Amino acid sequence: MVGSGTGGPRTLPREEFPAFFEALRAEGYAIVGPTVRDGAIVYDRLEGVDDLPIGWTDRQEAGRYRLERRSDRALFGYSVGPFTWKKFLFPPRERLFTITRDGPSFSVAPEATDPTRLALLGMRACELAGLEVTDRVFQGGAVADPGYSARRSRILRVAVQCGQAGGTCFCVSMGTGPGVRDGADLVLTEILEPGPHRFLFEARTRAGAGVLARLNAPAAAVADERTAGEIVARTASSMGRSLDTAGVRDLLRETLQHPRWDDVARRCLSCTNCTMVCPTCFCSTQEEVPDLTGATVERWRRWDSCFNLAFTELHGTAVRKSGLSRYRQWLTHKLGTWHDQFGTSGCIGCGRCITWCPVGIDLTAEIAALRVAPASTSKEAPR
Amino acid sequence: MLADPSPPAAAIDPEPPPLAPIPYVVRSVTTETPDTVTLTIRPSATRRIATPRPGQFNMLYAFGVGESAISVSRATPEGELVHTVRRVGKVTNALAALTPGDTVGVRGPYGRGWPIAEARGGDVVVIAGGLGLPPLRPAVYAILSQRESFGRVEVIYGARSPKDLVYYDEIQTWRRRTDVRFQTTVDAAGRDWYGDVGVVTTRLPDARFDPPKTTAFVCGPEIMMTLSAKALADRGVPRDRIWVSMERNMKCAIGLCGHCQFGPSFVCRDGPVLRFSALEPFLAVKEV
Amino acid sequence: MSAAPPPDLVGEIANHPLFAGLDPKLVRSAASTAQEREFAAGDLLAREGTTADTLLLILRGKVALEVGAADRPTLTVQTVGPGEVVGWSWFVPPFRWRFDARAVKPTRAIVLNGPALRETLSRHPAWGFAFLVRFLPLIAERLENTRIQLLDIHAR
Ligand SMILES: Cc1cc2nc3c(=O)[nH]c(=O)nc-3n(C[C@H](O)[C@H](O)[C@H](O)COP(=O)(O)OP(=O)(O)OC[C@H]3O[C@@H](n4cnc5c(N)ncnc54)[C@H](O)[C@@H]3O)c2cc1C
Ligand code: SF4
Ligand code: SF4
Ligand code: FES
Numbered sequence: 001m002v003g004s005g006t007g008g009p010r011t012l013p014r015e016e017f018p019a020f021f022e023a024l025r026a027e028g029y030a031i032v033g034p035t036v037r038d039g040a041i042v043y044d045r046l047e048g049v050d051d052l053p054i055g056w057t058d059r060q061e062a063g064r065y066r067l068e069r070r071s072d073r074a075l076f077g078y079s080v081g082p083f084t085w086k087k088f089l090f091p092p093r094e095r096l097f098t099i100t101r102d103g104p105s106f107s108v109a110p111e112a113t114d115p116t117r118l119a120l121l122g123m124r125a126c127e128l129a130g131l132e133v134t135d136r137v138f139q140g141g142a143v144a145d146p147g148y149s150a151r152r153s154r155i156l157r158v159a160v161q162c163g164q165a166g167g168t169c170f171c172v173s174m175g176t177g178p179g180v181r182d183g184a185d186l187v188l189t190e191i192l193e194p195g196p197h198r199f200l201f202e203a204r205t206r207a208g209a210g211v212l213a214r215l216n217a218p219a220a221a222v223a224d225e226r227t228a229g230e231i232v233a234r235t236a237s238s239m240g241r242s243l244d245t246a247g248v249r250d251l252l253r254e255t256l257q258h259p260r261w262d263d264v265a266r267r268c269l270s271c272t273n274c275t276m277v278c279p280t281c282f283c284s285t286q287e288e289v290p291d292l293t294g295a296t297v298e299r300w301r302r303w304d305s306c307f308n309l310a311f312t313e314l315h316g317t318a319v320r321k322s323g324l325s326r327y328r329q330w331l332t333h334k335l336g337t338w339h340d341q342f343g344t345s346g347c348i349g350c351g352r353c354i355t356w357c358p359v360g361i362d363l364t365a366e367i368a369a370l371r372v373a374p375a376s377t378s379k380e381a382p383r
Numbered sequence: 384m385l386a387d388p389s390p391p392a393a394a395i396d397p398e399p400p401p402l403a404p405i406p407y408v409v410r411s412v413t414t415e416t417p418d419t420v421t422l423t424i425r426p427s428a429t430r431r432i433a434t435p436r437p438g439q440f441n442m443l444y445a446f447g448v449g450e451s452a453i454s455v456s457r458a459t460p461e462g463e464l465v466h467t468v469r470r471v472g473k474v475t476n477a478l479a480a481l482t483p484g485d486t487v488g489v490r491g492p493y494g495r496g497w498p499i500a501e502a503r504g505g506d507v508v509v510i511a512g513g514l515g516l517p518p519l520r521p522a523v524y525a526i527l528s529q530r531e532s533f534g535r536v537e538v539i540y541g542a543r544s545p546k547d548l549v550y551y552d553e554i555q556t557w558r559r560r561t562d563v564r565f566q567t568t569v570d571a572a573g574r575d576w577y578g579d580v581g582v583v584t585t586r587l588p589d590a591r592f593d594p595p596k597t598t599a600f601v602c603g604p605e606i607m608m609t610l611s612a613k614a615l616a617d618r619g620v621p622r623d624r625i626w627v628s629m630e631r632n633m634k635c636a637i638g639l640c641g642h643c644q645f646g647p648s649f650v651c652r653d654g655p656v657l658r659f660s661a662l663e664p665f666l667a668v669k670e671v
Numbered sequence: 672m673s674a675a676p677p678p679d680l681v682g683e684i685a686n687h688p689l690f691a692g693l694d695p696k697l698v699r700s701a702a703s704t705a706q707e708r709e710f711a712a713g714d715l716l717a718r719e720g721t722t723a724d725t726l727l728l729i730l731r732g733k734v735a736l737e738v739g740a741a742d743r744p745t746l747t748v749q750t751v752g753p754g755e756v757v758g759w760s761w762f763v764p765p766f767r768w769r770f771d772a773r774a775v776k777p778t779r780a781i782v783l784n785g786p787a788l789r790e791t792l793s794r795h796p797a798w799g800f801a802f803l804v805r806f807l808p809l810i811a812e813r814l815e816n817t818r819i820q821l822l823d824i825h826a827r
Contacts, residue, residue, distance in 0.1 A: 097400050099446065105427050105486045106446055108403040141652070143401045143637040256668045283641030286402070286634050290447045297447050299402070304640070311642060313632050315471065325670030333644065340647030543823070570820050572747045577775050580735060580747040582819040589752070606822055 007209060010217035011224050014197035017075065018049050023214035024119045027207075029156055032088060033121035034081065039067055041081040043088075046121065053078060060167040060240070060351065063360030073197065076122055076190050079166030080350050084279035085120050085127055086134060089151045093302045096147070096286070101295045113150040119211075121158045123184065125177030126169075128159055129348040130279035132183055136342045137282045156207055159184035163192070163231050167240040168351030170364060174245065176348045179232040186211060189228035200228045241351060243364040244371070245335075251370060252336035256328065260369045265324035267359050272305035274330065274353035274361075280346050281305070306330055331363060401637060404444035404488025405430050407464070409481045415549040419514070420479045421456070421467045424487055431462045432489055437521035438496025438600075438628060438656045441466070442636050444488025445477035452633045452651075453478075454518035455492060464489065467517040467549060493636040494655050497522040497626060502598035506534040508590060508620070510611045512541050512583055512603020516549055518628055518655075519602050527563060536563040537590040541583030541607070544569050545576045564591070583607060584614045594619030600656075602628040609666050612659040622660035629654050629662070646671055676702035683707070683781055687728045688754050689805055697798045700791045704784035710734075710774040716757060717772040723760030724785040729753055732778025737771040749816065750775065759810055761785025 012020065024031055031046045036053045046052065058078045059066045070077050098109045123131070138148035162169075162178040171177030180187045185208035189200040200220050203209035275281040285304040290297045304311060306329045312319035320326045338346030347363070354362045407424040414420055432441065435455040442450045443466060451474040457465035470479045481487055499522060507526055511519045526533055538557070542548045548567065557565045566586045568579040579586065583603070597620045601608045608627040616622050631643040631650040638652035646665040648654055665671045681702045684690050690698050707730075710716060716727055716734060727734075733752050739745035748770070751757055757772045762785070792799035 097403050099404070099488075101446070104408075104484065105406040106404075106488070107406075108399065110400050110403070138639065141638045143639070145639055146400055253664075256665075256671070282639070284634070285640065285642070286450075288447060288449050294447060304634075304642070306641065306644075311632065314630065319631065320670045322670055329644070329671075337644070337647040341649065568750075570823075573744050574737075574747070576747065578750075579733070579752075580750040582816050584819065585749070585816055610819060 007203060007212065009220040009225055010201045010212060010215065011220040012199045012201055012215060012217040014073075014075075014199070016215075016217070017199065019215055020199075020211075021046075021048060023211050024121075024156070024158075026214055027156075027211050029117050029119035031119045031121055033119075033158075034076070034078070036067065040065065041067070041078050042083045043081070043085060043120075043122075049075070052076070057164070058166065060355045061360075062168065062354050062362045063357055065355050072192055074163070074190060074192055076160045076188075077163060077192075079162060079164065079169055080124055080127070080352060082277050082352065082356055084277065084350075084352070085123060085131065086279050088118055088120065088155070089131075089134065089148050090138065090145075090282065090284075091147075093300060094147060096299045096301050099297045099299065111147070113147055115154070117154040117156070118151075119156040119158055121160075123157055123159045124162055124171075124350070125159065125180045126171040126174070126348045126350045127279055128157060128180060128183040129171075129174070129176035130350070131157070133280045133342065133344055133346060133348065134282060136344060137280070140342065156186070156211070157184045158186045158188065158208075160188045160190060161228065161232050162235045163190055165235050165238045165240055166351055166355075168354040168362075169239055169349065170241040170243050170351060171349040172236050172239050173241075173243040173364075174345060174347060174349030178235040184208070189231060191224060191227050191231070194227075198224070200224050241354070241362070241364045243347075243349070243367055245345070248367060249336045249339045251367070252332045255370045256332070258370050259374045260366065260372075261324050261328050263369070264327055264361060264366055265322065267361055268323050268327045269358060270307045270309075270323050270326055271358060272307040273356045273358065275305040275307060276303065277352040277356045278334075279348060279350060279352070280334075283311070285311075306333070327361075331366060334363070335367065402490065402635060404442070404450070404490050405432060406486050407431075407489045409483050409485045409487055410463070411483055412481065415467060415551075416547055418471075418479075419467060419469045419549055421465060421549075422478070422481060422487070423463060423465050424489070425461070425463045427486060432464075432491050434458050434460060434462075435464070435492030435521075436496045437499060437525050438518055439492040439494050440518070440636075440655065441489050441491030441493065442633075443468075443474075443478055444490070445474055445481075446486065446488065448477040449474045450488070450634075451475055451478065452493075452630075452636060454628075456517035456520050458492075458521070467514065469514055491636070493651055495653065497525075497600050497656055498598075499525050501624075502526070502600075503532045504534070505596035505598055506592035507536045508592050508597055508599040508615065509536070509538040510541075510583060510587075510599065510601045510603070510615075511539070512607035512611075513543065513547060514549065515601075515603030515607075515628070516540055519600060520550065520553075522600055523557075523563075527560075530562050534596065535592050537592055538563060538565045539568070539583055539586045539590060540565070541568045541570070541586070541603070543571070545572050545578070566590070582610075584610055587611075587614050587618065592620075595621065597624065599625045601625065601659075605630065605666075612663075616659070622663065623658050625659035626656050627659055627662065628656045675699075676705065680705055680707060680781065683730065684728065684783075687730075687781070689728060689756055689809070693801055693805070694798055697791070697795070697802070701783055701788055704787040706782045708780055708782050710778040710780065712774055712776055712778075714774045714778075715771060716774060716778075716780065717768045717770070719768050719771050721768055723758060723766050723768045725758060726761055726783040726785055726788065727757040727772070728781040728783065729755050729757065730779045730781065732774060732780075733776045734778055734780075735773050735775045737773055739771065745771075748820070749813075756809060758785075759806070762789065762806075 052075045138145040159180045185205045187202045203212045283304045334346040406427045408427040410423045435458045440454045444450045453466045634640040636651040643650040735747040736749045
């Protein structure tokens, strides 16, 4: 996988990890990555290695997330938290432009995007796949989103291969992890044992190689490469969940009237959590924010969710009024119509929507239930 | 510890944002019905949108209020645009309150319009319900401008009542033409209406066309389109030659905000004009 | 039964979509008590609440089916043209018109005698059945149109 000119893998001892932070800064990057806040591991600006969730892990189940102490001092010994990298490319709230009255007419002033170059430290394999999905959404069509594209051009993707699977993870089913295949600039594997705590570094792009060149890290021993492979294989074999993706797009097209939707609708609270934590959900709405004089108006964009009633407002009513129809839109979009729209699944198997659902709705279980033909009506009854 | 690196110099993204409205000036405002007006607008500066094709729509912007998707009812090569707006809420009320000389924002044109070229060589049936006529109007003119390329042309226009008919004077001139059959019907009427009464599908048996060689363009409220498309299909018009113009909540109109999804389609980008054969399975399910 | 009906009346009835293809003997029987009539624009063909003893086959023109009440303007709910029919109240008790039928254009129609037709159909159940197979879809279609009207398909 390593391209020519990027050099072979290197090994960096844990004690020298601060030098990696310095190398990133020397290459012009501010660093965002995992840190513990309010009882969860979130992604935020990092000042130094000590900001990392050293010695912490997360325990996840449907509807449950808890931080726990590890028996070691791992820097990346957790799976994924409630936040995603998406917010650095597609902010929850963003001013798009400002419109000012100009005599009888008006003029539009575009918004400058934050020029900071960001190193996204600790991207998981599934999250890299998620980035590819949002790339298709925001840059793959006729009109690319300018804000996303500008910010996207300024990131460095520093991946860390997963040393353990979360309780709600199913990246193996989705073919997105836990090993990092494509889409990273740098790939790290944290090796806790045997031997000293250390990191295997691989540069996958010129930008990644530029950072690596600043490190005084020796070429990796073959044994370390093998160990990294074993770590990934062990993670792959301990997935918390699995999802049978065979024909799932057709399944969802054919089961729009399945009684299971009634069942899940009785549990779903339409709280929007699953769409807010999902690394690929892209829906947004726009707002006009006038200033006090009324001469200037700011156009803001903010995240929206298909679980909101107003999302489908049409002629003073909503197209998707029932909770059933809104949950169905979410699931059929993620795993079904996303393929029609973007040529890929909208789900990358991170499990966040399962963990952060207050009532523990698990899409892998819902898909399994939809695969069971309903007792009486196997064909859709026409309206 | 090192400080964050200083930002690179060029930070402004030079392109005008794709969601930014372009100022146009209102030239004239015509009252169509008690709640509907037709706006004729033209570019106020050098920037203008590309010339829309029949069936496409624009996002019209009322300063400080917001945007609405509005179909293009006419577009001249000089850049003049005609839009017919029904007052239903915040933005459409602001748009309908504009007077000549006022500024309105425009971005567009968006979506895929009527596939007029595909209809060549056969008969054409156009069915419009209520405000479904404005987006069909440029299609009718395009067909009439190359009349010899088509077989019989039937236009059926239905509205709730006589006072809800738009483009009344223009309808009269269409009715006098001999190269197109134009039927108007209303759901109910008083004694002062001498035209047909009955829902729009009741006019279909009177329309003359050769179903297997017919292309149909249908626009109106969703239920009217569904019923009309089914009636056309029952008459033998192939489902993939029946085209309907869908309406969904729209925020961006460029396939980025997710609001307009209908099954696999983004109505703003893949539609609004879509094949009935592709829509039918989803129209048959409530609340898709 | 009365004298042989005029042949052109038989032909017109036999060509009308309601009777086309039905037993010629039924057609002749219906024609024997039928009349062809012209109505000027504005003429009433039927008046709501009065005895319904006719079935009208429209040949030319246009007829509005109107409903009205003292407290609101008369409303036309449907117009009926050539090839269509007005009236099924003659077929079912209490044999009273449910609406006004008014010509909105000069109209020509064949007026069939309801009681006589009922009598004929009940005496020949095979004819009666064949006739109903024709007649019921018309009623069903009217109901369907009413349903669509109720949906208020133009409401936004
Ligand atoms: C492709 C397309 C073409 C259209 N063409 C026309 C036209 O030619 N003339 C015309 O008068 N109207 C047209 N409409 C409908 C028009 O966009 C809505 O009536 C308008 O957006 C309502 O906004 P409002 O602020 O006035 O109403 P409000 O009720 O205040 O709107 C509330 C919210 O609902 C949304 N909304 C409500 N109704 C609709 C709707 N029908 N379609 C999309 N979003 C809606 C609004 O965008 C807003 O977000 C079209 C819609 C679409 C999708
Ligand atoms: S429609 Fe729903 S599931 Fe799909 S991207 Fe938007 S918020 Fe996410
Ligand atoms: S749908 Fe759920 S599991 Fe799939 S990517 Fe989104 S949050 Fe992760
Ligand atoms: S209107 Fe935004 S995606 Fe269609």
